[in-house]
Amino acid sequence: MLLGKKRKLGRRVEDIKIGEKLKLTEKIEDKDLLLYLGLTNDSNPLYIQHDFAAQTAFEKPVVPNIMLTGILTSAVSKYIPGPGSYITGQELKFLKPVHHYATIDFLLEVTEVDIKHNEVVIQVQGSDEHGDVVVQGQITANPPQ
Structure with missing residues (x-):
């Protein structure tokens, strides 16, 4: 964390162009899952217990979808448009x-820029190591002003 340090604001809406892309790769580790489960007090055994998950259609523990959402929203906050985005x-x-x-x-791509309303729309997609799409959609954000 950069406590006490002044951070530079992300880019303003006027500086963002349709077609901008960001690619990033994330490996889901046990520590990430345990932090999430501890932070949210989510005790769904599907997320952590192998013997429980083996009884389900999933067969193995799964990553909570909100963690994937967090990776995507974090990319918006860090990169497109960047710090100060909402x-x-x-x-x-x-x-x-x-x-x-x-x-x-993960692939993020700016598909709409609305200067008047200080808003950008970013299409998002995440694919696993087999090339299968696991998450897709869009995020709307207000860049810093």
Whole structure:
């Protein structure tokens, strides 16, 4: 964390162009899952217990979808438009479960820029190591002013 340090604001809406893209890769580790579960007090055994998950259609523990959402919203806050951005909407579909230790490639692309309303729309997609799309949708954000 950069406590006490002054951070530079992300880009203003006028500086963002349709077609801008960001690619990032995240590996889902046990520590990330345990932090999430501890922070939210979510005790769904589907997320952590192998013997429980084996009894379900998923067969193995799955990553909570909100963790994938967090990776995407974090990318908006860090990169497009960047620090000072405020997310005003999101519409995501989770097409396939993600299992522990998966590596997900995320692609974000700016598809709309509304200067008058200080708003950008970013299409998002995440694919697993097999190339299967696991999450897709869009995030709407207000860049810093």
